[in-house]
Amino acid sequence: MKPNIENFIGCDAPYEKSKIVLFGAPFDSTTSYRPGARFGPSAIRHESFGIETYSPYLDKDLTDIAVFDSGDLELCIGDASIALDCIETHTQKILDDNKFPFLIGGEHLVTLGAVRAVVKKYPNVNIIHFDAHADLRDDYLGARLSHACVMRRCYDLVGEGKIHQFCIRSGEKEEFLFAEKHTNMHKFDFNGLDELVCKLSENKTPVYFSVDLDCLDPSVFPGTGTPEAGGITFIQLIDSITKVCRTNIVGADINELAPMLDISGVSTAVACKILREFILSLNK
Secondary structure (H helix, E strand, O other): OOOOOOOOOOOEOOHHHOOEEEEEEOOOOOOOOOOOHHHHHHHHHHHHHHOOOEEOOOOEEHHHOOEEEEEEOOOOOOOHHHHHHHHHHHHHHHHHOOOEEEEEEOOOOHHHHHHHHHHHHOOOOEEEEEOOEOOOOOOEOOEOOOOOOHHHHHHHHHOOOOEEEEEEOEOOHHHHHHHHHHOEEEEOOOOOHHHHHHHHHHHOOEEEEEEEHHHEOOOOOOOOOOOOOOOEOHHHHHHHHHHHOOOEEEEEEEEOOOHHHOOOOHHHHHHHHHHHHHHHHHOO
């Protein structure tokens, strides 16, 4: 893989020497409310130079680890199936080279492409999912490939009881009924996360970790397609990300920043800092 012209700050190590590989999936064609998440990955890279490589939260620095940024994939905006195939192929390449795939979305549907590749290598993978929305619809207006259905499609791949959802505060009644039988849903906050991390760590269970940034309260993160009141704080999120990174994580993503929906630029700055803390937490 060739390096991107503009990388996330501090993530400019050669591919061969890196264990973590960033790549963007600029896709938002199934967005159900306000579009714009396709511009999230490039905005995060560009605005990352407004923060430092050093984290005072973790006392770690991005310059002390090897991270490669392969840039944004060139995705077919008009066809979700083709876009997902491209994401899956790129993720598979990273996994085949025994590296860690870190996807930057884009709308949340892009997670499905990465999970398809991860399941092939780790059939017993569990998914930890932070989000405001359940994303468990079987279809959205007839479409089964939608950001509103991404965790339902992931369920189709991983099976019963392997999806663990936190901060959920929005969805159809049928989604919550489905979750009662088939996923482990924790509404509103991170209650139960400590116990889950302990269990998964003890069993060395492979984990895919997906963070939809709209789990944050809109007062913290208004720049997203479907903001939901009643969310968590920045400190709560980075603390919980650090906890989850104690498990055997084999792939991860953050998604749903729509930078132009917050003209102040605060949402993009928040996303940059979360990505920094996320990457540094993965470096055990």
